[in-house]
Each structure stands twice: as C-alpha cells, then as structure tokens.
Amino acid sequence: MIALQSGKTPLYEQIYLAIKRDIEDGKISFGEKLPSTRLLAANLNVSRFTVDIAYEQLVSEGYIQAKAGSGFFVCDLSNLFSGIADCGGSCVPEVVHDSQAPRAHIDFSPFAVDPIHFPYNTWKKRNREVMDKTADLLVAREAMGDRGLRETLSAYLYHARGVHCTPDQILVGAGNEYLLLLLVQILGGCCSVVMEDPTYVQAYEVFRHAGCQVRVGAMDEDGLICSELADNPENVVYVMPSHQFPMGTIMPLGRRQELLDWAEGAEGRYIIEDDHDSEFRYVGMPIPSLQSRDQKDCVIYLGTFSKSISPALRMSYMVLPGHLSERFYRQFDFYTSTVATGQQLVVRAFMESGDFERHLNRMRRVYKAKHDFLLKELKKRSWVRKIRGENAGLHLVVEVDCGYSEAELLELALERGVRVYGMSSYRIGIAAQEEPVTLLLGFGGLTEGELLEGLAVLDELLSA
C-alpha cells in the first residue's frame, strides 16, 4: 500500500516513486497487473488524473506497459538493477585538472595582450547597445558569420592588409584551430602540408589530428625555401609571411612570388597565409598580405582578433578563394556559426564605430613603447647574444649565452616566479644541432616594471 505524505513532493511523483521502488525491489514482478487508475485513485483518495500521470511516467520510462483495454502490466526488467550503484556526488574524485600550474608572478607569454589599456568602457558600451537589440539577439547567425560583420571585415582587410575579398568569402569562426579543422574538410580531407619550423604548434597539431601529412620545409633567413616545393607531393603550404611566428622573419617579395608561382603551378595547390599579428608593426607601414598578390585564387588568408582585441574573444576569420567559399556554401553550411550572435554584433559595432581602429592605433603606441623598452634593456645585457623578430608583434626572440639547457633555464626562472618560453617548444622537426638556448620574451601583457623584474631574474641566472 502506498503511503502519501502531504508536502513538497507532488502526489503523482510519490505514487510513481512508490511503484517504481516496488518494481525494482521485485515486490511487483514481471507481467503482474497494476490496479486500474480508477481503483488506485479511489484507494489513495487522489484524483484519477494524478494516478494517470504517475502511470504515464512509468510507461514512458519503460517500467510498465499498457495493454489496450486490459490495463497496465509490469515490463520484463530481469537483472536490470543488478548492482546499480547510485553514488551521487560522492563518486566525484578529487583529481583537479586545468593545472593552473604554479602561476608565475611574471609571465613573458607571447600571446598575452595588455590588460591596462583595453578600452573596457567602450567595450561595455557596445555590449550594452547590442544587449538592447533584443530582436536580433536570440537568432543564430549564418554559417559564415553575421553578414554585417563580414562586410565590415572585408572593408577593413582591404584597407589594412590589401586583402581582396567579398563578404561571401569570409568565414568567421571560434579561433584558428577550429577554422583550420574546417579548412581541412573544405579542401577534401587529408591533405599534405608543408610547414615552417619552428611554427605555430597548434596548427601543426590540428593538421596531424585531422589526418594530414605534415612535412617540415627547408628554411633560410628569408623563410621557407620554395625551390624544393615543386619536387615534393605536398599541396598545401602553411606560412606566416608578414611576421613568422615565432621567429619574426618577414618573407621578402621575391620569396613570396616564388611561393605564389609554386601554388599557381598546379591544380589544387594552396597557401595558407596566417597573418596573426600584422596589426602591430612599429617601423614603417604594415607589410601587404600575400593574398593581395594572389592572381589565381590559391591563397587562404587567416586572421584573428586574439592579438588585436583579446585571446579571450575566441574569434578568427578565414578568407577563402571564391571557389572554396562556393564549396563551403554547397557542402558545409550545415555547420552553424561557432561564434555567439551577441559576440559577433559587439565586434561589428566595435569596428563600425571606429573604436577598433582607435584601439589599434593606441595599442600600437603602447606596444611600441614596451617593445622599444625591452629591446633597449636587452641590448644592455651581456648574456644576450642575438635578438630577432624586432619591429613587430608582441614578443622578441632572444638567443642567450647560457650554461644551462633550455629546460633547466625555464625551470629555474619559474622557480623564481618568472615564466619564459623556449624556442624548442615551437619546433615540430628536429631542433638544429647545438642550437643555442633561445627564448621568446612576450611583452604584451607586462608593464615596464614587470619587464625589468623579469629581466632581473634572468640576469641573476645568466650573468655568471
């Protein structure tokens, strides 16, 4: 008999639970008939509707089944409940991942942006405005991204980077890795890729895990050596011609043309131009993009807001040659956009209002000051052998005189609360024999004071 208590739990739920328990405990067994809803309702002195819901729940969960005209019968659940251990929260192990490792006091990350000069108020303002566009807010955007945002982007890219494209060629997505994943599919799956070494390791990992063949191309001080490409089977080259990461090399015009000639030399050859940080060049004008010289639609241009706004935004964009964007529309626009509508509208407003350009101009000054400061300080150091990649970007590459191995140096610095980055972690091939210890010193996220603090620790370790 079911004992109902008045209280929080609805009556139908109490009935459902009681019967469920009886079935699980075997008190009511397979094939047995339950009392009719009318009868049970009368016995329990509840409305028949209440019992109906309880039974309906038991039916939908498969504990009982209705046989037309003859009532409700218990289903066959033989050895269904053997050892179901409902461990609830208790089984939650204590392991905690996301090891925010010993958080360094000073982090020379090449990916950090300046947290002090970010235009928080403008950003908030644009957010508020978008939050008021209630009508728009709940509708997911086109697979390629918000149309208006792409129109703004294509204008910006033409004026800032010489990129020729229509809004239809722009694909907005949640970060470079995602866009590269998608690109591999658009290119027809497992392609075979030539990369620089060292390079942007995440891209390498994406290619590998997407089943692509990856070969490390030969390099010289001008970047990838193109002469040997033709003799090899690869059909895709991934490069950062305007400011190679992490080396900071700028690929000269001649070399760029060789690369384009290679791509134009055969069907189905593509160049992925990752233009990750060209907003920040401190001497002269930005280097025009490789895409701006592309005559045969073989350059795929990849850009990001990670450095120009923030890595926390998770927003990148890819400019596809016309025939590839057509292919996307034909075969891939089942992929819903990966960027929240609100986010896209905020960035669009940020760009259309001119805030973005103002922000870039301001940050160019801010970063140039840090860049110049770090450069000046480094040149004073006896342990600094060679500095590379200056004049642009958010980090410097520094070859150091060092008694330690790279790993040791990083470890010792970290023990002293300073995180520096070693070149070897960006290598995808075999590190050059006897390569001198080389550090990446990112300055974007640090103040001059912090830069000095960090350098002081390196002095302590390296000025032997």
Added chain:
Amino acid sequence: MIALQSGKTPLYEQIYLAIKRDIEDGKISFGEKLPSTRLLAANLNVSRFTVDIAYEQLVSEGYIQAKAGSGFFVCDLSNLFSGIADCGGSCVPEVVHDSQAPRAHIDFSPFAVDPIHFPYNTWKKRNREVMDKTADLLVAREAMGDRGLRETLSAYLYHARGVHCTPDQILVGAGNEYLLLLLVQILGGCCSVVMEDPTYVQAYEVFRHAGCQVRVGAMDEDGLICSELADNPENVVYVMPSHQFPMGTIMPLGRRQELLDWAEGAEGRYIIEDDHDSEFRYVGMPIPSLQSRDQKDCVIYLGTFSKSISPALRMSYMVLPGHLSERFYRQFDFYTSTVATGQQLVVRAFMESGDFERHLNRMRRVYKAKHDFLLKELKKRSWVRKIRGENAGLHLVVEVDCGYSEAELLELALERGVRVYGMSSYRIGIAAQEEPVTLLLGFGGLTEGELLEGLAVLDELLSA
C-alpha cells in the same frame, strides 16, 4: 626625382611609394644602386631618419637589399609585376549568399525559442556584472572551459538529469557540431557509427565529413533495435533516448539497458547520448539520462544551451567518460576553448544566481501552454492523421492527409508565407515506401495567434 607634398601622407611613406613605383615601372632596374640615405635626405631636405624608414620598408618588403658597406641595391623582381591588377573594391562580385530565402512570415522551425519571454533584463544584468570583472575578461579559458562553469554544470546535470560526472569530464564548446568533430578525434579518428533515421542531420554530416562510416540502424516504435548491433562492426551508436529528434520517441528502460549491454559487451564501444531538449517535458518528470545508468564508462553525454537559453549562444557541453577526458588532457588540450570567456562567465553567473532554473521553470510553462494549444488545435483538424512526439520538446510531428507531395506542400505553404518542415529532410537513409506526408511543427518561436495563422494556411491547403 621625388616630389614630396606636405599633407596627410607621412614623408617616409611618400619616399617609399615613389621608389617602389619606380622599381615596379622598371625606371630603376635590377642591381641598380640607390642614393645613400644621407644624400637622398639632403636632396629631399628631410631628416635622414625619414629616408632610413623608407628604405627599411623597401628592404623588409624585398624591393631592395642592403649590401654591407656599399649601400642599397634593387632586388631581382623580373616579371614580378606582370599583370598585377589591383582591382580594389571594383572586383567585388554582386553575388550575395546567406540567402535569407523569402523570409516566411510564420516559421514553424523546431529550433526556434520564444523571443518574448526571454529574461532580457536579467541577462543584461549578468552581462554587465561580467563586463566589470575586467581582470578576468581578457584571459582565454582552459581548453575544457571555465572551471567554475563546469563545476556549476556538473551539479546541474546531476540534479536535473542524473548525470554522474566531475567538472574534469565536462568539455564546453561552440555547439554540438564542433564537439562531435572533437569527439571523433578523441575516439581516434574515423570511427564507424550507427544512427537512427530520421535523425539530427547535422550530426550525420559531421560524422561523414570527419571520415566516419555511418550506418542507419533498424528502428521500431521504441527506437533503435539493439539486438542486431552485436552482429555488426560499428563501435559507436548515436542516439537521443530521452526525446528522439525529430520523432519524439522515448526509449524505454528495457531498450536502454540492451543498448548499454551492447556497449559494455566489448572494448571501445561507445554510445553518444544527445540530450538536446529534455529540459522541456510537460507531463510527469524528466526521463533520467542514459548516462545515469552507465556502469562501464561507455556513454558520452551531449547537452546544449540552444533550447534552454538560445541557439544564438552557440554553447554546448559534452560529458566524457573518465578515460576519454584523460585522453583529451593528454593529447588535445592544445585546442583553445571555442567559447568566449565573457560568454562562459555570463552563463555561469546566470546558472549560479538561480536565473537559469527560474528561466527554465517559466519557459516550461510557456512552452507547455503553446504545446497544449497546438495539440488541441491539431486534434480538431480532419487532415491530421496522427500526432507523435507530444508531451515534450518544442515541436510536434504530424502525419497529414494530403493530395500533394511533401515538397509541394512545403512550397505551397511557403508561397503563402508559412514555413513548415518535412520529415524527409531529416532522413539519412531511404524514406520508408509510401511514407505519408509528415510535418514537423515547431511552436517554440510562435505565439498562439501565429500558430492559428499558420494552421489556417494549412487548412486552406489540406481541407479539400
């Protein structure tokens, strides 16, 4: 001779452009020596620094090169400029994609959410709060997603869906398609998958394009028939046991257990449980998740905020069995999170504050009213043969008496400003012989008035 104009363009840029033009026009040819910076500066009556910058730009772009001690010489750019057509904006074709086709006046989309009862003000409030956490805002989150959000999620999933997991097992990502793409990689690439038919077609497309084999499993009114799984090579089953999309079938307990038995029957077998809309059940209690009965870590639970908050949010989450999350941490956490930090923090605040639960309770009432209203109205219609998938979700499946083909009916309705969806577009196998025309009528985004308007058009077409 270079003619400098005072004005907007900086002097160094004018010099750079003038020389660049001369080189491109062949007025200065390969190997020719440029005037020394000192000399040119004197001639142009500008600072030597200005000329330095201009030359440096030409060097970095590869037009000229410096020879130690002897000055600057023009590089070999033979036939580099042949036919470079800078077509600027002019080459922008007029084709416009994202064809927001003839926007229907009334759209019975099964994916639309209610735009009227969304708690815009609460949402704005949480946004403002997050925007004030300036420190947090610029830092990208862990690969699996914001730790705090995942803690909140694991508590919610346990209490709402009986899902057992630690925050470490939860992977937050930009939508189901992205998470499935990732999952295929975590499972070691090309797996072979059994799917229901009809099903969530996007998932099918993702599997296909990720190189998986997909087989349509045999079904009956209880969903996938599990008896035949063992005789087949597939190692992954993708199902929606709590409320199958689009059919609305609920998989009974017995069938669920068969499925689990199959998965536990051999190494490397997995069940992907897509629990897309179980927040909205209008009779009795939610059906417990399949994951809650999983004893051997073979269920991958997939959930989304697309229906519980908005499809515009692009936020989903995947609960991985312990060994798979370990694998993710080991091999895949180079994938930066695909959801903006701000977005994650807003949703976290929305959940922690209780807003989410309040929102769900409210929407459950709102949607139940629409659901009951549409159901009542449909039952009056003579052209309605059969209604399926009631009691849950945001759409009803309606078999209709119809002289037209499905395509014709959809077309005719659209001409009258009403978009309805046909079952066939969710089929991945061959449609059953002679299948009666079956419509999906989503009610989430429509008011009762709009529902009536839409039905009136169908009456006009079907009440012959």
